[in-house]
Amino acid sequence: MNAYLLLACAIVLEVIATSLLKASDGMSRLWPTLGSLVGYGLCFWLLSMVMKSIPTGTAYAIWSGVGIVLISLIGLFVFRQKLDLPALIGIALICAGVVVINVFSRSTAH
Template structure:
């Protein structure tokens, strides 16, 4: 499996799990709680697959950075969370940082 595909699956699984974590209401609701456990399990499994090919610092920077942006967008769409200008600018900087790591860093696996 291509390492960036595995990383993408890890990121999406983590975003789904985190969204379900809010919906689980402190693990008091069964189905959202099961989605949390399965989602985080998949996320860590696919992150471990990624780490066979991509250095841990780079993989984690991409996973956490894109995860922050995607979970913020999911919270905005699903839960009505407000995103002010500072939040949008901050997320833009996170994305820019991930791009810089991947395009310009010699640490990244190309």
């Protein structure tokens, strides 16, 4: 299977797991806690599969960068958390970094 498709699945699972972690209310609610633990387990397993063909630093940079952006958007729209200008600038820089890695780096798998 395509490593970037697996990476996208790992990112989606990480974002779902993090959202469930927030919903678990400090791991005091059973189902969101269990969902979060399962989601993290699956996302790390997928990430380990990705690292067979994409260099570790590149895979982790994409995984964490895209995950940060997505979970920030979920925090904004689902959990009604505020993002100030420095946070938005930081998120834009993270997006730029992910683009630079994918477009210009020779260390990514193609």
